[in-house]
Amino acid sequence: MFSVKIEGLEKVQRELEELGDAVRALDGTLCDLRFDPSDADSVRDAIAQMEKAVDAKTARWRNNSAVREIAQRSKERFREAILDRASTARRPETE
Numbered sequence: 001m002f003s004v005k006i007e008g009l010e011k012v013q014r015e016l017e018e019l020g021d022a023v024r025a026l027d028g029t030l031c032d033l034r035f036d037p038s039d040a041d042s043v044r045d046a047i048a049q050m051e052k053a054v055d056a057k058t059a060r061w062r063n064n065s066a067v068r069e070i071a072q073r074s075k076e077r078f079r080e081a082i083l084d085r086a087s088t089a090r091r092p093e094t095e
Contacts (some may be wrong), residue, residue: 015064022067025057026074033082037089041081051080 031053035046053074060067 011070012091015066017064018061018064022058022061022064022070026054026070030054030057030078035086037086043086046082047079050082051075054078056094 031050033049035044036042054071058067058071
């Protein structure tokens with residue numbers, strides 16, 4: 001009979017725990033944004049503010065590649081949501 005030892009599971013477990021903590025940190029209200037949808041600079045500033053908020057919420061785990069990936073994807077989704085809201089607000093209402 002022989003024995004097989006798997007090493008590195010502690011690191012994987014720690015990284016998964018950190019990922020869970022980061023996801024919980026991103027859950028809920030991230031920041032309050034106010035912007036003028038007709039002003040491109042205002043929209044860009046809102047996106048930058050949101051990205052800083054994501055970075056601040058996940059800074060503790062910046063060395064975890066899974067957390068970095070979740071943070072980047074979150075920024076992309078939030079960016080799209082801001083751009084969609086700005087676009088919708090610029091459309092004239094039709095009845």
